[in-house]
Amino acid sequence: MTHIRFATAADVPQIIAFVRELAAFEREPDAVVATEAMLEAALFGPRPAAEAVIAEGADGAPLGFALFFQNFSTWTGLPGMYLEDLYVTPAARGAGVGKALLRHLADIAVERGYGRFEWSVLDWNQPAIDFYRAMGAVGMDEWTVQRVTGDALRALAGR
Structure with missing residues (x-):
C-alpha cells in the first residue's frame, strides 16, 4: 500500500536524490545544478515557489515524489496545477505508485478549485505517454514549449 504525504524540510535530501535519479533517467545526469539549500528555500522558504509530495511504502520507505506549482489560465480564469517532476523508483514501478501520485495531485487540484492539471513529457518516453493517456491525459501536440x-x-532582460 502506498501512502502519500506532503513533503517537509526534512525530505529535501531525498527529494534532491530523486531529482538526480530522474535526470539520469531522462539522459541528462549532469544537468541538475539545484542544491539542497536551493530546494529547501523554494519549497519551504518565506515565499514557496512549489510544493512536493512523497510516496512511501507500508514500511515508510520513500518510493517516489511529485513536485508541482500553481499556474494560471487567463482563458479559464482559474488557477491550475503544473507538475514539474514525477518520479518513482525503478523497484516500485508497476506497483501503482505513479498512479497513486497522479490521483493524489488531481485530488488536490479539484479540492483547490483548479481548472487544469498539466505537465510535459519527453517525446521519446513512450511508456510514460501511454501511462498518462491511460489516466485520461490528452497530448497538446499543437503546442511547443519555449x-x-x-x-x-540575461540578454532578453537587457542585462
Whole structure:
C-alpha cells in the first residue's frame, strides 16, 4: 500500500536524490545544478515557489515524489496545477505508485478549485505517454514549449 504525504524540510535530501535519479533517467545526469539549500528555500522558504509530495511504502520507505506549482489560465480564469517532476523508483514501478501520485495531485487540484492539471513529457518516453493517456491525459501536440535560460535570459532582460 502506498501512502502519500506532503513533503517537509526534512525530505529535501531525498527529494534532491530523486531529482538526480530522474535526470539520469531522462539522459541528462549532469544537468541538475539545484542544491539542497536551493530546494529547501523554494519549497519551504518565506515565499514557496512549489510544493512536493512523497510516496512511501507500508514500511515508510520513500518510493517516489511529485513536485508541482500553481499556474494560471487567463482563458479559464482559474488557477491550475503544473507538475514539474514525477518520479518513482525503478523497484516500485508497476506497483501503482505513479498512479497513486497522479490521483493524489488531481485530488488536490479539484479540492483547490483548479481548472487544469498539466505537465510535459519527453517525446521519446513512450511508456510514460501511454501511462498518462491511460489516466485520461490528452497530448497538446499543437503546442511547443519555449524556454529562455542563462545568457539568453540575461540578454532578453537587457542585462
